[in-house]
Amino acid sequence: MRFAMIGTAFMGTAHSHALHDAAAFFPDLPVRPVKRVLIGRREARAREMAERWGWEEWATDWREAVRRPDVDAVIVGTPNHLHHPMCLAALEAGKHVLCEKPLATTASLADDLAAAAARAGVCHGVAFNYRRVPAVVLARRLIEEGRLGTIRLYRGTYLQDWLLDPSLPVTWRLRVDEAGSGALGDILSHAIDLARYLVGEIAEVVSDLTTFVAERPAPDGGRASVTVDDRAAVLVRFIGGAVGSLEATRFATGRKCANGFEIFGERGSVRFDLERFNELEYYTQDDAPEARGYRRILVTEREHPYLRAWWPPGHTIGWEHTFVHQIHDFVAAAAGGRAFAPDFVEGAACQRVLDAAMRSHASGAWTAVPGPGGAARG
Numbered sequence: 001m002r003f004a005m006i007g008t009a010f011m012g013t014a015h016s017h018a019l020h021d022a023a024a025f026f027p028d029l030p031v032r033p034v035k036r037v038l039i040g041r042r043e044a045r046a047r048e049m050a051e052r053w054g055w056e057e058w059a060t061d062w063r064e065a066v067r068r069p070d071v072d073a074v075i076v077g078t079p080n081h082l083h084h085p086m087c088l089a090a091l092e093a094g095k096h097v098l099c100e101k102p103l104a105t106t107a108s109l110a111d112d113l114a115a116a117a118a119r120a121g122v123c124h125g126v127a128f129n130y131r132r133v134p135a136v137v138l139a140r141r142l143i144e145e146g147r148l149g150t151i152r153l154y155r156g157t158y159l160q161d162w163l164l165d166p167s168l169p170v171t172w173r174l175r176v177d178e179a180g181s182g183a184l185g186d187i188l189s190h191a192i193d194l195a196r197y198l199v200g201e202i203a204e205v206v207s208d209l210t211t212f213v214a215e216r217p218a219p220d221g222g223r224a225s226v227t228v229d230d231r232a233a234v235l236v237r238f239i240g241g242a243v244g245s246l247e248a249t250r251f252a253t254g255r256k257c258a259n260g261f262e263i264f265g266e267r268g269s270v271r272f273d274l275e276r277f278n279e280l281e282y283y284t285q286d287d288a289p290e291a292r293g294y295r296r297i298l299v300t301e302r303e304h305p306y307l308r309a310w311w312p313p314g315h316t317i318g319w320e321h322t323f324v325h326q327i328h329d330f331v332a333a334a335a336g337g338r339a340f341a342p343d344f345v346e347g348a349a350c351q352r353v354l355d356a357a358m359r360s361h362a363s364g365a366w367t368a369v370p371g372p373g374g375a376a377r378g
């Protein structure tokens, strides 16, 4: 499966590595992912990156590259406002598309992409890579087996601190027209996706968004306004009856990539923190009262999700493996004519939660999360 990828920076690196390792570590794949063409804005950067990561070619014109007949699949790893035009062009050219999160900058653009993907009849996916952490997949397995009983409460947080310094300049992530929103779309979108993956669809939200540093240096000198939130807090009610809270910020002094959740059910609970990637904590009421307590499961056994491909038990894996697993699952789905999850339909569902959170912040009221196209859900 010959890949084109647009984007040569953070995500460009993560996906380049994943394409390499998926081909090498997963011999079960029915087809091998091939790094056909890497697309960047600047020629020198694209060439350097392509040579370093073993891309066969590099290019600077993404519109031309995504239409090439020797390309089967496209990865979009660019700023959020470019996802819509790039994905649309790739879908219209009949390519499988894996797009970085969030799928778009608004729910209507995300719905538009979901409709275009359905028309194209290709495999489509959104890179919510934390669904591919073995401990997270194990948490879902425990929930599906009924070990937690009925879920009552979900607490999700995604805490980083890289924006603390007020002298950091404004980049696309801090501009609403390019990012769509701030901590909300950037990292709370991951928390929403995990909540949807682990508990189910969200019915309504009430939110509070805060901007701590409203003005920063502009990249070309002078000052520029920050037009997105720095912290997003959202209370959620799930369709299935559970309730929850989600909070994300890039100002959590000392917390680097603390993407975590606690899920409380009537019979048990689980707890996960990305900063302790290989561990899942599990508590069950089934234990005798005197033996009750959280147990730390080291998720590195061959029986654990994805671990068969890696090292002997206890030889831990890390963040980049989520991208390898993601490419593995995407290639397997596309080659087998199956759907990948989360697909653009789910990416649009996440985006409608983001939009509802923004509307709720403006109105101060509980806000229903609509269905596709803004339709009310019964």
Ligand SMILES: NC(=O)c1ccc[n+]([C@@H]2O[C@H](COP(=O)([O-])OP(=O)(O)OC[C@H]3O[C@@H](n4cnc5c(N)ncnc54)[C@H](O)[C@@H]3O)[C@@H](O)[C@H]2O)c1
Pocket: 006, 007, 008, 009, 010, 011, 012, 039, 040, 041, 042, 062, 077, 078, 079, 080, 082, 100, 101, 102, 127, 128, 129, 186
């Ligand atoms: N899944 C994750 O864990 C995760 C983590 C970080 C970022 N992301 C997402 O990945 C996307 C990219 O984020 P990033 O951190 O790599 O951003 P970045 O700013 O580091 O890189 C953006 C890349 O897009 C390229 N680009 C910008 N405009 C372009 C254009 N017009 N044509 C071609 N290329 C263009 C830039 O040259 C750069 O290579 C965003 O949507 C972001 O939300 C996901």
